Amino acid sequence: MQSTGSDWIHYLANPHRFMRLAAVVTWPLWGVALALMIWGLILGFAAPPDYQQGETVRIMFVHVPAAWMSLFAYTFIFVASVVALVFRHSLGHVAARAAAPVGAVFALTTLVTGALWGQPMWGTWWVWDARLTSVLVLFLIYLGYIAIWRAIDAPDVAARAASVLAIVGFINVPIVKFSVDWWNTLHQPASVSRFARPALHSDFLIPLLVMCVAFMVLFCALVFTRMQSEIWAQRSRRLDEETGSPAHQGRSNG
């Protein structure tokens, strides 16, 4: 008799069930995401300028949620890959593959907004500060993961390779963070460490929280949409294989 644990996983992993859920949920998610994003941005511009950093502190309202979401997205990819590998659910592979470019763009946003923030603060576009360097390495991990999906033709081989890479990469992330922190304490001039995160006044905290929730809902909306399109693409490919449609022969995986 199966344990209830794997029962509900099998229940959720049914692609038909997922598509029915997605059909209902996706548009409202987009609506909520956009509404929260607009509200968050209004609050962000309404907040007072920082006494130390002036107007540029507002970049924080995009930079910080993007950073958190890039890490959350990779954790999501890790969990989805483990579920797919251990419980053999194709939906896990679909979910991981769907979330990857989203997470990569969040990481890139973190880097770019960090650079834009860094220029007025540190006088330079890029600093090998511990956090920026860790996000740069995370971005490269994302790129490698996306590249694997695109490089391998056979879908099941690609899925397996990608899930192994996701798991290895996830274990690597705290190791990289630890090593980059250590490396930074060796080589970092003292002036940059002055800009460590200060305690946040509620004037800044509320827009920040709203933006974080907005980014999270945006992530969900994006992943749902991408998973839907991936499942439709899979169905279309399978139909083409069954009918031998010449127009779709030779189309690459993805």
Place this chain on the structure above:
Amino acid sequence: MIRAFYAVLELDIRQIWREGSVSLVIAFIFLALTLVPFGIGPELALLRRLAPGLIWVIVVLALMLSLDRLFQGDVDDGSFDQLRMSVLPLELVILAKILAHYCAVIIPMVAVLPLAGILMNVDLQAMPRLMSMILAAGPALCALGAVAASVSVSVRRPGLLTALIVMPLYVPVLIFGANLSMGVDMMNGQTSALDLGLFVMLLFSGATLILAPVASATALRGV
């Protein structure tokens, strides 16, 4: 089973020597080190300061070039399927290949390092420290490289894909290896004896030697 392990090990070492990928790797190291002074100027003090870190970076890049041969050749000519069916579990086969790569690629690389170090005006008293750190990190570099090679083995023309995948895995090894080779103490940031760093690096190598074959085998079983 132990005989089978040594058989795979010896076979792979012979294969590496026959392929000549070691010469490619060593040639790359010398090419790159020769280019460096043309780029940054021949000032000896500068070269001496940069040497350990630069040598580490170039060694890591050279190793990335050689990673594709770990599994690609066997998969292409069908001997991988033979190895899969052998009495050795796939993880041990991969471990043997990792160790073969270490013996046949890393050790020759380290052997030519004193010569390379002369090009960079390395302090010859610092050479043993540098060489022992690279030897200690070698198993980790080969093991992590095996994970990346196993993931990209089914790609027709991998190009730099393996290098892209392995690069985030190499970042911690490079950070600890290079900075400890420069004689920096792990705790205080002052120059001191290397022993703690060497020990930590050996522990890390041991850990990757255990975990990497498991990950690589999982990826290769899908091929």
